[in-house]
Amino acid sequence: MGKTLYEKVFDLHTVRKLPSGQYQLFMGLQLIHEVTSPQAFAMLRERGWKVRYPHRNFATVDHIVPTHSLERPYADSLAEEMMRALENNAREFGITLFSPETGKQGVVHIIGPELGLTQPGMTICCGDSHTATHGAFGALAFGIGTSQVRDVLATQTLAMGKLKVRRIEINGRLAPGVYPKDVILYIINQLGVKGGVGYAYEYAGQVFDEMDMEGRMTVCNMSIEGGARCGYVNPDATTYAYMKGRPYAPPPEKWDEAVRFWESVKSDPDAQYDDVVQYRAEDIAPMVTWGITPGQSIPVDGVVPDKSQFPPSEHSLIEEAYEYMGVKPGDPIKGMKIDVAFIGSCTNGRISDFEEIVKHIQGRGYKVAPHVRALIVPGSQLVRDEMVRRGYDKIFTEAGFEFREPGCSMCLAMNPDKLKGREICASSSNRNFKGRQGSPTGRTLLMSPVMVAAAALAGEVVDAREFFGIRGEKGAQS
Amino acid sequence: MNDLRRVRISGKAVSVRGNDIDTDRIIPARYLRCVTFDGLGEHVFEDDREQLRRSGQLHPFDRPEFAEAEILFVNKNFGCGSSREHAPQAIMRWGKGIKAIVGESFAEIFFGNCVALGIPCVTVDEATAAEIQALNESAPNTVFTVDLEQMKLVADNGKSWPISLAEGPRQQFLQGRWDSTAELMEADEEISATAARLPYFNHWR
Numbered sequence: 231m232g233k234t235l236y237e238k239v240f241d242l243h244t245v246r247k248l249p250s251g252q253y254q255l256f257m258g259l260q261l262i263h264e265v266t267s268p269q270a271f272a273m274l275r276e277r278g279w280k281v282r283y284p285h286r287n288f289a290t291v292d293h294i295v296p297t298h299s300l301e302r303p304y305a306d307s308l309a310e311e312m313m314r315a316l317e318n319n320a321r322e323f324g325i326t327l328f329s330p331e332t333g334k335q336g337v338v339h340i341i342g343p344e345l346g347l348t349q350p351g352m353t354i355c356c357g358d359s360h361t362a363t364h365g366a367f368g369a370l371a372f373g374i375g376t377s378q379v380r381d382v383l384a385t386q387t388l389a390m391g392k393l394k395v396r397r398i399e400i401n402g403r404l405a406p407g408v409y410p411k412d413v414i415l416y417i418i419n420q421l422g423v424k425g426g427v428g429y430a431y432e433y434a435g436q437v438f439d440e441m442d443m444e445g446r447m448t449v450c451n452m453s454i455e456g457g458a459r460c461g462y463v464n465p466d467a468t469t470y471a472y473m474k475g476r477p478y479a480p481p482p483e484k485w486d487e488a489v490r491f492w493e494s495v496k497s498d499p500d501a502q503y504d505d506v507v508q509y510r511a512e513d514i515a516p517m518v519t520w521g522i523t524p525g526q527s528i529p530v531d532g533v534v535p536d537k538s539q540f541p542p543s544e545h546s547l548i549e550e551a552y553e554y555m556g557v558k559p560g561d562p563i564k565g566m567k568i569d570v571a572f573i574g575s576c577t578n579g580r581i582s583d584f585e586e587i588v589k590h591i592q593g594r595g596y597k598v599a600p601h602v603r604a605l606i607v608p609g610s611q612l613v614r615d616e617m618v619r620r621g622y623d624k625i626f627t628e629a630g631f632e633f634r635e636p637g638c639s640m641c642l643a644m645n646p647d648k649l650k651g652r653e654i655c656a657s658s659s660n661r662n663f664k665g666r667q668g669s670p671t672g673r674t675l676l677m678s679p680v681m682v683a684a685a686a687l688a689g690e691v692v693d694a695r696e697f698f699g700i701r702g703e704k705g706a707q708s
Numbered sequence: 709m710n711d712l713r714r715v716r717i718s719g720k721a722v723s724v725r726g727n728d729i730d731t732d733r734i735i736p737a738r739y740l741r742c743v744t745f746d747g748l749g750e751h752v753f754e755d756d757r758e759q760l761r762r763s764g765q766l767h768p769f770d771r772p773e774f775a776e777a778e779i780l781f782v783n784k785n786f787g788c789g790s791s792r793e794h795a796p797q798a799i800m801r802w803g804k805g806i807k808a809i810v811g812e813s814f815a816e817i818f819f820g821n822c823v824a825l826g827i828p829c830v831t832v833d834e835a836t837a838a839e840i841q842a843l844n845e846s847a848p849n850t851v852f853t854v855d856l857e858q859m860k861l862v863a864d865n866g867k868s869w870p871i872s873l874a875e876g877p878r879q880q881f882l883q884g885r886w887d888s889t890a891e892l893m894e895a896d897e898e899i900s901a902t903a904a905r906l907p908y909f910n911h912w913r
Contacts, residue, residue, distance in 0.1 A: 242906070245898045250885060251876040254895055256902040258909070266792065268743035277889075283903065285911070294741060308741040315743045349908055359791040359817055375793035375821035377888075385892040387899060391876050423728055424785040427816055457788065459816045480912035491907050523728050543784070543834060547727050642737045642790075663732045663789060670736070670755035 232498025235464055236395045236430045239370045239495055243353045245387055252389045258352035258369075260382045261338045262289035262325065264316040265644070266357025270380035271319040279384045284324040286386060288347060291316055291329060292337045293644045297607055297634035300330045309645065323383070336610020336636045339363040339576035343447065344612055346476025350465035350492040355382060360576045360660065362453040365462035366446035367469055368495060370430070372460040393459065394428055394504035399435040402511030407695035409586070410445035411578060411658070411678035413437065415517035415527050417449075418456040420509065423525040426458025429504070432497065433463050437511050443472040444582040451577045452660050455524040464496045518563045518691060519662045519676040521551030526662075530681070530693045534561045554664055555673055556652070563691050568675070569653040571604040571686035572667070574634075575641040578658035578679045579609025581616050587683040588622055590698040591629055598630030599689025605647065606631045607639040631686070643668025656685035712884030714828055717808040718853040719778025722768045723841040724753070729782065730789035731818065735798040737790075748794055749801030769802065773848035778804050781841050782811035786829075787818025796822045808854040810861060810871065812837050823877050826886050830854060830871040832861065840869065856881050 233241075245254040267289070274281070281287060294309040304310040320327035328334040328341055335341070339360050342348040350368035355361060357379045364371035378388055398417060418425075431453050438446065446463045453461030463469075470489055473479045480488035515529035526548075528535065536559040537548040552558055557566075573583070584606070598604045606626045608614035614636055617623055623633045640647040641659035648668025649655055655667055655674050662674035675691065684694035694700065739751045757767040768774050780799065786809070787795060795818060799806045809822065809829045822829050832840070843850060843863065851864040854871065856878055862868040873881075880886040903909050 243902065245895050245902045248876075248885075248891065249883070250879040252880075254892055254898075256899065256906070258906060265740050269745055269793075272744070282899070286909070306741070312741060312743060352908065357791060357793075359789065361791075373791035373817050375791055375796075375817065375824060377793060377821065377824035381824075381889050381892055384889055385895075385899060386903070387892050387895070389880075389888045389892065391874065423788060424813065424815075427785070427813065454789075454817075457785070457815065478911060480908075484912040487907065488912055523730075544727065546725075550726070642732075644737045644740060661730075661732070661789060663730045665736055665755045666732050668738075670758065 231502060232500035234395045234432060234497045234501045234503065235368055235462060235495050236370060236393065236432070239351055239353060240392065242351070248389055252391050254387050255353060255390045256387050257355045257382050258286065259347060259354045260287045261342055261354070261356040261361070262287060262379070263293060263338050263356070263358065264291045264312045265293045266376050267319065267379055268312065268315045269376050270383060271323065273380045274383055281323040281325065281383045283386045287325045287383065289316060289320050289325050289327045290335050290338050290341055293638045293642065295330070295635070295637040296645050297637050297639050297647060300635055306646070330611065333611050336613065337576045337579060337638055339451065340579055340609035340613065343367065343443070344476065344610060346473055346479035349473065349479070350469060351495040355388065359454045360451050362458070362460050363447050363451040363576055365450040365453065365460050366443060368462055368465035368492065370460055370462065373454065393430045395432055396426070396429045396505040396507065397432045397434055397503045399506065399508045400437040400511055401435045401508070402437065404437060404511050404514060407680070407700040408514050408516060409678040409680065410441060410448040412514055412517045414449045414452040415519070415524065415676065416509070416514045418452065418525050419517070419527045421456055421507070423455060423523050424457045426453065426456040429458050431456070431458045431461035432503070433461060438463050439466070442582065443468060444580045447580070448577055452524065455660060465492045516678060516681055516694060518681065519674070520555060520557055520563055522554055522662060522664050524660065524662060524676060526551055527676070528563055530564060530691070532563065534559050534563070536560070564693060566675070566691045567654065568602060568656045568685050568690060570649060570655040571602055571682050572607070572640040572655055572657040572659060573605065573679050573682050574607030574609060574639055575659040576609065576638070577660040579607060579613065581613050583658065583679040584608070584617055584622055586680055588625055590680065590700070591683065592625055596629050596687045598686050602686050602689055604631045604686040605634055605640060607634045608636045610636050640667050642666060656682045656691065658682045712826065712887055714826060714881035714886070715857050716853050716855045717779065717828070718851055719807065720774070720776050720849065721779040721781055721844045721852050722774035722777035723781040723844045724768055725783060725841060727784040728788055729786050731787055731792050731795040732789055734787065734795040735792065740792060740794055745794065745797040745801070748798040749803070752798040752802045776804055778807045779852050779854060780806045780809045781837065781844055782809060783837055784812040786811045786814050788815035791817045793821045796825050796827060800825060800827060810840065810854065823880060823886050824888065828854060828856060828873060828877070828881050830873045832869055832871055836869045
């Protein structure tokens with residue numbers, strides 16, 4: 231009987247079975263950032279432990295960095311303290327830190343892939359739930375807490391149970407103007423925000439076969455919003471082509487050996503799954519969230535659903551969402567006025583995300599609506615440099631967007647980029663939780679980057695396909 | 709040596725009702741700007757508490773009758789969203805400290821973080837959750853015991869309900885092995901052997 235990629239990679243990295251019945255699992259790569267690591271390093275120091283394999287750990291700074299200026303010290307003294315702690319910890323324990331001075335700083339889930347650190351067949355962890363992103367390469371990648379960060383620093387291993395595997399198969403072709411972000415919002419809408427608890431998600435079928443790497447990252451990134459701790463796509467020629475030549479990718483003389491290894495970890499054709507679900511690409515439209523969980527979404531031409539469509543145990547959450555968002559059943563989402571537009575994050579802050587928007591706004595004289603504050607936040611310094619090289623900074627600035635420095639920014643608003651009061655934000659990020667974007671009463675509408683850009687220009691939620699006249703061409707990916 | 713075993717945990721309870729309560733709500737991101745976990749307890753559920761105060765109500769964590777609670781009753785998918793360990797750290801540092809959580813289901817990363825901190829998260833069915841929350845709210849002085857040996861929740865009025873917990877973490881609590889680092893370090897040679905069989909371990913060099 232064949233095996234899934236999940237089982238093969240898990241087995242390869244299993245150190246031993248623990249007395250509790252769990253497994254001690256080796257972590258091929260740990261990524262570190264400033265928010266969830268200082269306490270882990272402090273515990274190491276207290277106990278007099280070293281980092282076991284410093285060369286398998288890499289750090290960057292993303293959550294707290296301001297995006298209007300990189301100047302030090304940061305105006306926020308707490309942010310400055312966290313940055314210094316990370317610099318000291320990296321130095322003391324011998325860990326490579328991609329700080330802004332290196333030119334390679336960025337959101338941790340953007341820089342891992344772009345530096346070639348993220349590779350198929352690896353186990354990858356980080357004190358951040360969106361670590362699932364790296365599954366796009368056929369790695370097992372998951373978020374952990376700070377105590378586990380400490381465990382990995384000290385031993386490069388974790389205690390873990392085995393997950394079940396659900397194959398999510400989508401065949402057919404996405405319509406023009408429908409993007410990977412819509413695919414994952416659709417999946418979460420169908421399976422629910424708790425549907426993936428206890429599972430790893432394997433994304434498969436024609437839609438994923440044809441999707442580019444950055445699109446696959448967008449989908450895997452939000453696996454956790456569906457409750458699945460990790461999600462992955464089996465590696466293929468698209469994966470290898472994306473990796474070739476990146477700084478930490480295998481060198482040319484090792485390339486064939488590496489590809490053989492990567493091919494060997496793919497799910498076997500006769501692999502057994504704990505569950506299989508199938509959807510049709512044609513059923514997926516541009517999605518927008520209307521509520522306070524990523525599962526509370528509707529197609530852009532849909533209306534806020536009535537609670538009677540949900541099981542009784544969900545009714546109180548649905549009512550809470552109506553109240554918090556200020557919507558009622560039957561309200562269309564189209565036409566909802568927005569105050570802020572945010573394009574960036576580990577979900578959608580990559581070059582192809584911005585490229586797809588530029589394709590629709592370049593040379594067309596659009597301006598951001600006068601009442602809208604619109605932020606373009608590149609996912610990394612390398613993404614930003616490439617945008618400048620291509621002239622995107624000017625295109626966005628001329629259209630009235632603010633072109634910022636890289637970081638997590640308004641996805642979770644740990645830096646100065648925050649909503650005020652009950653502002654409504656069209657956002658390319660991943661969470662529409664209450665208070666997520668920095669105001670305890672702020673409201674978030676999740677959607678694809680192209681949909682956010684259209685909303686910024688129109689001043690309200692619109693169908694980007696109508697607004698930009700997207701039709702006919704092959705569905706690009708963002 | 710502290711006894712790390714978690715066999716029976718007794719105390720008064722507090723109920724926070726609702727499904728899908730995420731870790732941003734448990735501890736808003738602005739309180740993650742810190743290099744230690746000290747002081748997080750007072751900010752637990754801060755925005756939810758403030759919103760209720762403004763509308764003239766009190767969050768369970770602000771009601772005097774629950775101020776001594778050491779067990780938390782919740783509903784489905786508690787702790788979803790961000791992996792921030794700051795969430796259970798805040799819960800365990802509030803008041804007398806929450807030492808066990810009983811709910812219908814838990815998000816996985818949150819559950820794992822709680823194991824690492826020695827806080828069992830045990831599950832009950834929907835009807836039981838409703839019953840124990842109602843009992844807790846109507847009789848806040850009721851003392852509950854989470855019994856991981858017998859796998860039941862017992863109230864001091866004599867009632868009891870079955871609870872569930874995966875066998876792996878259950879054994880970690882019963883054997884006092886939830887503080888995992890020491891145990892992981894024991895496998896020194898096996899760790900080296902695993903590293904040696906990973907083709908990418910030295911960056912393919």
